Amino acid sequence: MNPYAIAIHGGAGTILQSSMTPEKEAAYKKGLSDAIAAGEAVLKKGGRSLSAVEEAIRSLEDNPLFNAGRGSVFTNKGKNEMDASIMNGRDLTAGAVAGVRNIKNPISLARAVMEKSEHVFLSGDGAMQFAEKLKLEREPDDYFFVAERFEQLKKAKETDSITLDHNDGSKGKIGTVGCVAIDVHGNLAAGTSTGGMTNKKFGRVGDTPMIGSGTYANNATCAISCTGHGEFFIRAVVAHDVSCLMEYKGLSLSEACKIVVQDKLVKLGGEGGLIALDTKGNIELVFNSEGMYRASKRQDESLYLGIYK
Ligand code: ASP
Secondary structure, three states, rough: OOOEEEEEEEEEEEEHHHHOHHHHHHHHHHHHHHHHHHHHHHOOOOOHHHHHHHHHHHHHOOOOOOHHHHHHOOOOOOOOOEEEEEOOOOOOOEEEEEOOOOEEEEEHHHHHHHHHOOOOOEEEHHHHHHHHHOOEEOOOHHHOOOHHHHHHHHHHHHHOOOOOOOOOOOOOOOEEEEEEEEEEOOOOOEEEEOOOEOOOOOOOOOOOOOOOEEEEEOOOEEEEEEEEEEHHHHOHHHHHHHHHHHHHHHHHHHHHHHHHHHHHHHOOOOEEEEEEEEEOOOOEEEOOOOOOOEEEEEEOOOOEEEOOO
């Protein structure tokens, strides 16, 4: 049996200890450790990494503190449009959705696209019709209304800026969520879910639902979930690039992550980070921003929680 391991993130950006209260910090840490516990419960029973990823992300999507599911940021039109993707490292199957509204857990819809449709990527109304057909849980607009998020939108509109959840100057916000896991069968999986960027317009979609940019998993190399300024992560094809450096250049997970996040992305001007796991159970939690909400847990080891640099 392979030892299991799991890692999650809750977004990266300008996260400073000076703008955090002990109560808020404790609430965010609880959100992260609850999500690890939800994923670990699956892995402990010998369950699949894919299910661990889905459960950990559902827990973060249900928590209004995070920019995914319930806590999603607002678009320019005051709506919540969510993106998510999931990938199975064992057979390279994948599922993704973009611009979905009123879906309680977009990560489960992404998984349904992978397992119950002949497609990989569904968007907008079509993705929502598919969710309806499968009777996936829906919630009314009110469920997604978080007052602080609405304030973020107002602020972003004042300056006509499109902001990363945690870079809008408001205190203690956290963002996009993701998970990578390896199960006792040695299979890797990765998933990512987000409300995107505050004040986004014109159906903007970031890296989160794009397989290879925001999410990637391959048993031959690694599992990756990204967070940060999506436009740059798309252009740098971040998640797949890490995998390629391992596959074609024989680099270690740590070397590959460092090159992509600390060098290539920085040169492009892309702020953010990623969580990564390889088949040996090595975990990397790498970012070039002030902070990244992150947690990891290996079988029989204690929980690691981090926020700042
Ligand atoms: N990457 C996400 C996006 O661009 C945002 C984030 O990670 O906070 O939509």
